[in-house]
Amino acid sequence: MFSTTTLRNLTLAGLLGLTISASATWAETIEVPVGSQGVVAEASHLRGKKQEQVTRELGEPLSVQGPVGAPAISRWEYGNFYVYFENDRVLHTVAKHQG
8 A cells, every 4th residue: 555665754754743743842931021020119210321320329230241232232230130231221120030
């Protein structure tokens, strides 16, 4: 009815399909929108300010990551929150995960 080559190709196609579907079920991406990560009351007034203004108001950050990409995005770490900059202006402030 089926030739050996046809059966082999069907078997390989079936195994490939199982492999792809199995790997797809194991992959999981969790994204938390910035707006739902928590309001940082002590830093909410910073949006749009320049880096030197932030340094004057909050002092030196604990650490700095970046800049990365175009436009340049960098992250400054403070005690309970992060400040994200696009170029030299505050884009967002995000509370650190407490857990």
